[in-house]
Amino acid sequence: MLHRLESLESCNYNGMGVAVLERQAASLKWQQQNYVVQHNNLVELCASSMPQLQGLTGSNLGSGQMVELKRPEVFLGSDDFQEFVNFPVAGAEFGDSEKLDMVPPEAAADYCISRTSSCQMTALNTSVMKEEREDMILEKMESTTGSGRKSFNKRKPEAVADHKGKNKRIKGEGEPEVKTKCSTEISRNSSKENSKASEVQKLDYIHVRARRGQATDSHSLAERARREKISKKMKCLQDLVPSCNKITGKAGMLDEIINYVQSLQRQVEFLSMKIAALNSSVQFNVENLTMKEFPAYVANFPAAAKLPAMASLPYFQLNPLQKESVNCMLNESMLPPQTATEGIASASVSISEQSLSSSSMTQLQPFSTWNMDPQDIVPGIISNFKREYNFKCHYSPSYKTYSNDSDSYHS
């Protein structure tokens, strides 16, 4: 506390008397009890408060009492200092409306609280300082600015604009800066109310809390918020990319991500080359396989796809079955999962029997009546037919029922 006094003294006061010093000491003591005030911020605040003080003289300060406690030290080299010096001396002149006596701390706190609540809380919507160690709080300043906001706003916010150092907002504008000033000076006691009030407002500011030992200027806060967002994103990416689990550094992870994306792109190229090569050998008409293929694909995933048997009926208007297709189906590795393999085997057997006998459509009808999982087999069979015979089947709209149910894999 002494150092504060010394610092004050070192400032370029004009006509600062001992009495003023004493008052300052008292106010400092009072403040010390309640707030953590940093010297440099103090200086900043002082400079910024100049216009406020000017406004104060003319404004109706309901609880302007609080301000006075601060005044003397706040004003450093201000022209109005003289005025201030007079305050304690001639309190009466100050205001017919107000009494500018020293208010006891408890009352001061109360005033502050009332001030903050009356301060339209627009101020508070800023970075809400809830209980914090490093809050730069000048309660009275806030009350001052709250009350004198009208007059303050008349002054150009430029005065405040310089003091973004105190502002923990990331966006700074004229009005909000004023409000920010208010908010930065919220007292610990009223921080909760402030926070509540601030939430009511709808300015989309990024609330950042300065932690102990960290710089509190707006730039570093903005940087920190950005960094946190980015690290969150990196964590999400870590889950996506399978190889990232062991790597902990950001750079390493980013390298892994780059490698993974490159490998995926190369895989796409390779697969498209493979399909192109396939096309030459296999004449396949995939027009209508869209929905049918899917269940087969899906079935290869742990969950099998269910296909309504009824929908498969239209597909039986195909070319006659032939042994080769049946064999293909038998050998088909793509066919659906374990649950259906038995069905496939039995189905294929009966199919082959039927195909040997005749190529009649109707012989395939029993497919649909089977109670096992012919639904899983059907797409495989059908696609085999198509593959072998280049057959154009009418795309049955009823097939869309395949995909009506939700799949656990839907992305």
Next chain:
Amino acid sequence: MNKYNPPRMNPSSLRSRFATRFLRSLSKINAKKPTASSSSPTEIFRRYRRIKVAADKSMAYSVRSRRTWSRAMLWKLRTRPCCRRSVKTSTIVRKTRHEKQNKNTTTTTGEDGVVFGVEADELRELVPGGEAMDLYNLLDETAHYIKCLTTQVQVMKKIADFYSP
């Protein structure tokens, strides 16, 4: 009653959308090709290019314009030199507007810039449309792009396996 109810595909999932479109385009490609020698390397290469474009296009269309990378990819595909379709000016205007919106010229200061300088540029080259994005959005787009790429690879793998002899 032992009713076996295996789960079905979600028709609106990315995978189903992509697969539908891709298969349709594959069939178109097949229909287009002449029945002449289709096993010559040049033919195969040409088909490969077409299929790759079809795959990218299907994926981008499945995502619509919801993502920057899909928009960038669609725009790139539309303005390919070999593309005979005339590109509407409205599309270009829309695209430039998108680009302007996406351009956040934030310089990565602090440790971020140091850490991500080189890698971020590489990532920007990989992800379509990444040149005009700041790091946070770039990571966001990368995540979605990776998800779509994995879907694409899975579906194409299945198709390739299905039709392989």
